[in-house]
Amino acid sequence: MSAIIINPEVSFAALSELQDAVREMALSRARPPSAQAGCVNVLARPASQSTVRCIICQFPGHRSSAAQDTNRKYTNASACRIAITNTIAFWEHVLENMAVLQESPEFHTALEQNVVTAEMQWDTQPQIVAGSTIAVILYRLSANYLKFQRYYTRLSLKLPKILNAREIKRYQVMSEGVDSYLLPDGYRELKLRLSCSDSLII
Numbered sequence: 001m002s003a004i005i006i007n008p009e010v011s012f013a014a015l016s017e018l019q020d021a022v023r024e025m026a027l028s029r030a031r032p033p034s035a036q037a038g039c040v041n042v043l044a045r046p047a048s049q050s051t052v053r054c055i056i057c058q059f060p061g062h063r064s065s066a067a068q069d070t071n072r073k074y075t076n077a078s079a080c081r082i083a084i085t086n087t088i089a090f091w092e093h094v095l096e097n098m099a100v101l102q103e104s105p106e107f108h109t110a111l112e113q114n115v116v117t118a119e120m121q122w123d124t125q126p127q128i129v130a131g132s133t134i135a136v137i138l139y140r141l142s143a144n145y146l147k148f149q150r151y152y153t154r155l156s157l158k159l160p161k162i163l164n165a166r167e168i169k170r171y172q173v174m175s176e177g178v179d180s181y182l183l184p185d186g187y188r189e190l191k192l193r194l195s196c197s198d199s200l201i202i
Contacts, residue, residue: 014100015134021094022140039089043148057155057162059083068161077162084155084163087148088171094141095177102181110134114142116183121146142182149175 024044042059056064062079069075101107110132120143131139152159152171159168 011101011104014097015137017097018094018101018137018141019133021090022137025140025144038086039093040086041090041144042083042087043144043151054080054083056080056158057083058151059087072161074158074161080162081167084152085167085170088167088174091145091148091178092170092174095174095181098178098181106132106134110138111181114138114182116142116146121150138182145178145182 021041024041042061045060052063053060054062054064056074056077057080059080062083064074064079065076067075074080098107113135155162163171
């Protein structure tokens, strides 16, 4: 079997993309929510700074009415749809870059040492933690990913009223991929517990 050759330039570019993703989780660097479809982590901004939240989806940065049509679809949830799909696109981008790094020994070691706990779903930990660059990146990504899953799973009954079948499938594919990197087997049940939280502290 031939050895796998890791291109250092490609690996460096992927790591830089992940670093940029984590930098956006600092208040001073977080991009404002967008009204246009794209690739934006709507949940990057620290929770305490999220002053505007939607009554339908609870995602920050917009407000939609709760009016429903005869098919019980929300009639004015386009902003919700954009917020959710933009965040899905962000995690798809993260997944692509983690896939590039999967053959890196340093990345593999950091994944094995990355400890994920239920408390991380609240994403209230300090922005700076001890460890290597990759370890810090994985820690921050894990916390923010669980935060996203907490929002998403609490929407389970509303999702068919906001997203179409293709978008829901897109989430599922992305989620399975990111889970394989950030959530070790022993912690995958965490996502099932996110929707059972007593309160939604955002």
